[in-house]
Amino acid sequence: MKIQVPQGATEVRGAVRIQPEESVYLLSFVTSEQAAEAITEDLHPDYPLATKGPSSSSLSGDGFEHLGLxxxxxxxxxxxxxxxxPCVGDSRRRHVQGIEIHIGEVTDHRVRVYLAAY
Incomplete structure (x- = not known):
């Protein structure tokens, strides 16, 4: 994914989930709200971060659960x-077709960032 984990981030966990069609790369960490938003902007999202209810349509499946999350x-x-x-010409991540970004509140000042790329 070529993501720079922010300085001061905690609970950093990552894995590669090997699947028949394609591998899914997982990365999660706890950081400040500002750092999470900066990472999101650097990824050139398709649309702004939006609050959603629970969804089962994540690429990550149970991969994060395997990491104890x-x-x-x-x-x-x-x-x-x-x-x-590839849609925005991000040559740093030319081998990645898509990235899901999920940000969940941990405390008032810290969030958990979940990234899943394929």
Whole structure:
């Protein structure tokens, strides 16, 4: 994904989920709201972060659960968007077709960022 984990981020976890059609790359960490929004903007999202209810349509499936985390699709009031690096000419991520971005509140000043790329 070529994501720079913010300085001061905690609970950093990542994995590659090997699937028959394509691999899914997972990355999660806890950081400040400002850092999460800066990462989102750097990914050139398809649309602004929006609060959604729980959804089962995540690429990550149970991958985050395997990392010991509540999957983003099970969170309440998670903000979600997606990015298509090839669509916006992001050459840093030319080997990634799409990225899901989920941001869930941990405390008043910290959020958990979930990234799933394929």
């Amino acid at each position: 509540t999957p983003p699709q099970e969170l309440k009031s998670v903000r979600t968007t997606s990015a298509c690096p």
